[in-house]
Amino acid sequence: MSTAAPAIPPAPSAPQDSLPVIDLAELGDSARHTPAHARLARIARDIGFFYLEGHGIDSAQIERMETITRQFFALPPEAKQRIAMRNSRHFRGYTGVGGEITRLRPDLREQIDFGEELPPIHQAPETPAWWGLQGPNQWPEELPALQGEILAWLETTRKAAKRLLQAFLVALEQPATALDALVAQPHNNRLKIIHYPGQAQSQSDQGVGTHKDGGLLTLLLQDEVGGLQVQTAHGWLDVPPRKNAFVVNIGEMLELATNGYLRANVHRVVSPRSGASRYSIAYFFSPSLQAREVPLLDLPPHLAQQARGPESDPLNPLFSHIGTNALKGRVRSHLDVAEKFYPAQFAQLDAKAPSAY
Numbered sequence: 588m589s590t591a592a593p594a595i596p597p598a599p600s601a602p603q604d605s606l607p608v609i610d611l612a613e614l615g616d617s618a619r620h621t622p623a624h625a626r627l628a629r630i631a632r633d634i635g636f637f638y639l640e641g642h643g644i645d646s647a648q649i650e651r652m653e654t655i656t657r658q659f660f661a662l663p664p665e666a667k668q669r670i671a672m673r674n675s676r677h678f679r680g681y682t683g684v685g686g687e688i689t690r691l692r693p694d695l696r697e698q699i700d701f702g703e704e705l706p707p708i709h710q711a712p713e714t715p716a717w718w719g720l721q722g723p724n725q726w727p728e729e730l731p732a733l734q735g736e737i738l739a740w741l742e743t744t745r746k747a748a749k750r751l752l753q754a755f756l757v758a759l760e761q762p763a764t765a766l767d768a769l770v771a772q773p774h775n776n777r778l779k780i781i782h783y784p785g786q787a788q789s790q791s792d793q794g795v796g797t798h799k800d801g802g803l804l805t806l807l808l809q810d811e812v813g814g815l816q817v818q819t820a821h822g823w824l825d826v827p828p829r830k831n832a833f834v835v836n837i838g839e840m841l842e843l844a845t846n847g848y849l850r851a852n853v854h855r856v857v858s859p860r861s862g863a864s865r866y867s868i869a870y871f872f873s874p875s876l877q878a879r880e881v882p883l884l885d886l887p888p889h890l891a892q893q894a895r896g897p898e899s900d901p902l903n904p905l906f907s908h909i910g911t912n913a914l915k916g917r918v919r920s921h922l923d924v925a926e927k928f929y930p931a932q933f934a935q936l937d938a939k940a941p942s943a944y
């Protein structure tokens with residue numbers, strides 16, 4: 588258990604001109620509550636986005652990931668299409684530019700989605716459809732080194748994300764074990780490597796449209812180009828690159844667990860200009876499907892009174908059932924996979940609903 592915490596200062600009313608920086612090393616690995624934890628809680632409540640330093644991930648590993656990401660997207664189109672996501676009921680594999688939909692509009696990015704490398708669950712008639720999310724990845728034969736790098740990255744970032752989640756539990760004065768079920772095996776974390784090609788000014792510049800992330804925490808590495816923006820009360824805030832720092836944001840499942848104390852904030856990526864290219868690596872630390880439901884944390888009164896309740900868009904409802912929510916997110920984004928492998932869920936989609944995210 589943590590010790591008594593000082594009151595959290597009120598939200599800043601002045602516009603912010605840059606994201607705050609959190610140092611994970613400063614938060615430590617013990618249950619002792621410090622002013623750094625109070626600051627973490629305040630930032631994650633107010634804006635829900637920050638740079639993360641002191642994460643302990645070797646810069647050589649980061650560089651290898653950045654290099655292999657570029658190598659993957661430089662493969663011939665046929666090589667990428669051979670591992671297309673539309674072949675995978677587990678939503679793993681390559682999606683070409685315009686193949687993913689956010690807010691009913693195509694995202695101008697190409698990407699490959701990975702997840703924890705686990706055997707598929709046998710689909711008996713009574714097996715819930717969302718167990719289909721678990722399964723193997725697709726790997727390109729033309730870039731054999733990719734598999735080792737990706738699996739190592741899933742492992743390394745999972746450790747950093749777990750340490751950060753632990754720091755949140757201290758910050759929120761929770762028992763260290765409060766979210767153990769969510770981070771237990773079998774893991775359900777996802778990783779996406781992304782290429783945003785440049786767009787002429789006359790065209791759409793939706794690299795990825797306005798959205799919230801669905802999991803617990805997102806740890807993002809971006810290159811030197813920029814284009815990520817976060818919504819604030821004062822308009823869109825640019826999130827320029829910061830060398831070897833992750834950009835971290837809160838996902839909807841952590842917002843739900845904290846009754847809206849922590850904020851899953853809205854963000855988007857604006858395409859780079861014509862001739863340029865942007866690359867990013869997004870790791871989605873997500874609750875284990877096995878845990879079934881997201882628990883509601885019992886916040887101490889001084890934090891509970893600042894909890895806003897989870898923000899749920901009636902047209903894109905948020906479910907506390909982990910599998911239902913995770914599958915809904917994937918189905919909405921990847922209509923081709925949904926139509927092929929999840930016809931019942933596909934039929935329920937209202938393509939005309941102008942959902943906020």
Ligand SMILES: O=C(O)CCC(=O)C(=O)O
Nearest residue numbers: 781800809815856867869
């Ligand atoms: O590429 C980025 O900077 C952000 C990507 C993102 O927000 C997402 O894929 O959820």
Ligand SMILES: [Fe+2]
Nearest residue numbers: 798799800854
């Ligand atoms: Fe996102």
